[in-house]
Amino acid sequence: MRWADAGGPGAAPPAVAAGLEPGRLAAGVQRRLGVPPSVARQHLLRSVRDLAFDLKIEQLSLLEAVRGSRLGGVTLSPTQVPVLLRVTLEADDPGVRVGVLLVDRWPGRLGRNWGVTSVYVSLFESVLSAFDAVLGRLDPTAVASFTPWWRQTGPGDVAMMQHAAGLANRAQAALSRHAGRLLDGDGQAQRQAVVTRTGGATFTFETADTVAEVPAELADGMLMVGTLIVSRPGGMPPKLVGQVQSLVFRVEERLAAGGVDRITVEPADVPAVTFLHQQARLRGLLPVRTLRTCTTCRLEKVANPEMERMQERTRRTRDLASSISGLVTPYVLAGRLVQLNNKGPKFACPRCQGMDADETVVTYCQKCGDRRAETALRTCPKCQFDFRSLIGAEPVWRPRAAAVPALAGPQPDGHPAPAARPATPPASVPGGSGVARPVVGVAAAPPPAGGPPVAGAPVPPAAAAHRPGAPAAPPAPERPPTGQPPPGYRPDPEAEQWPRPPGFPP
Structure with a gap:
């Protein structure tokens, strides 16, 4: 070309x-x-x-x-x-x-x-x-x-x-x-999570009637599972594989276009989203291992990614600690950093010394310990253990929230109407105190003239004063005029020197 x-x-x-x-x-x-x-x-x-x-x-x-x-x-x-x-x-x-x-x-x-x-x-x-x-x-x-x-x-x-x-x-x-x-650059880095990189806490799949809110990490797991299924479908139905492939393509294109944390799907995609959600939750509960197959001699080697990460962190810490001394020139420090980044090959076949391998994700049965390499986990062929029993039937989709009822219109002064105050329970209702509590700030209407007072109804002070045998109400304490200190007030000499805000009375 x-x-x-x-x-x-x-x-x-x-x-x-x-x-x-x-x-x-x-x-x-x-x-x-x-x-x-x-x-x-x-x-x-x-x-x-x-x-x-x-x-x-x-x-x-x-x-x-x-x-x-x-x-x-x-x-x-x-x-x-x-x-x-x-x-x-x-x-x-x-x-x-x-x-x-x-x-x-x-x-x-x-x-x-x-x-x-x-x-x-x-x-x-x-x-x-x-x-x-x-x-x-x-x-x-x-x-x-x-x-x-x-x-x-x-x-x-x-x-x-x-x-x-x-x-x-x-x-x-x-x-x-x-x-x-x-002079080699940094080694192979961990695959970046495309949903988590958007910065949102959740990723939402929505249809005309339902929505499914998925945590960002779980959404990354759904994309990973979808990629594995499309790469190695095995005995899965071709129609489901096609739906998974179309869904993953659309989600990745949507994230690459603008990093939006929601996507609208068709009703036909609901089974695919539910299936990926189930498989991603299973992968999060089961042990994760990496199966590396040498491309030269086909030897298989199982590795634990978490253990490799801990070993690499320990090696870097040890190498960095050994390079620190009282007299370190910039040239020596630069050489140490180059050695620190030189991790060597990630894979080395113990049989043929090959350095190239095909990688896939495997797990183990929780009942018999058999290694399972299929991309879609259902039942263990060896002991018939149902992997789906580990997560139960958690609903993924929920109906869209009902419309919130409209509140009363604004009052003339621009404030919304206050909520109605619950009525005081009568004395015969369990849990009531049997004594009516007057509503603060609201004047109760007196009973009709000539009629007996209603039990449980608040009695206004004026009516109580004219009732025979009723004790006289104590006089209300007089409040000092606005701007005057209350009786017994003693000024603090130190506080008098503090700055006053604008409009504060002397």
């Missing part, structure tokens, strides 16, 4: 790359295949590992990986310069559309000012050629429709910078053969 001619078809980058920062070096290609997205994704994952990229984001519709580092980029080697790889997959019945984007990862807008264009062009050619070879083997009939690659690299290097790049390449040959290990 070759680069697109200037001004010809395919020379302009697509819309996904049109928004790149000016001065960035980028290249890519768009391909359409007649194979299922899960098949294309599996082979693309293998190519990403073969090209020594470190996966940062692994979704059903998106693969994002990096290679190289800023420290290694000073050598201007195609295998050491920092680059970002972004692979997108979009279902196109009955096939898939694959997009490949490569962008430099220098902290500033490097462009052609530093003489690295030729290095990145060589890097882009090698990576795009590898992907085209894989996609061509998947669908040989689609090779004839492959368009040339596009690139955004400017007119070329400055001549003086090209000479500097040549000097750097010759200096690289004088480095030790082990220098590449010291």
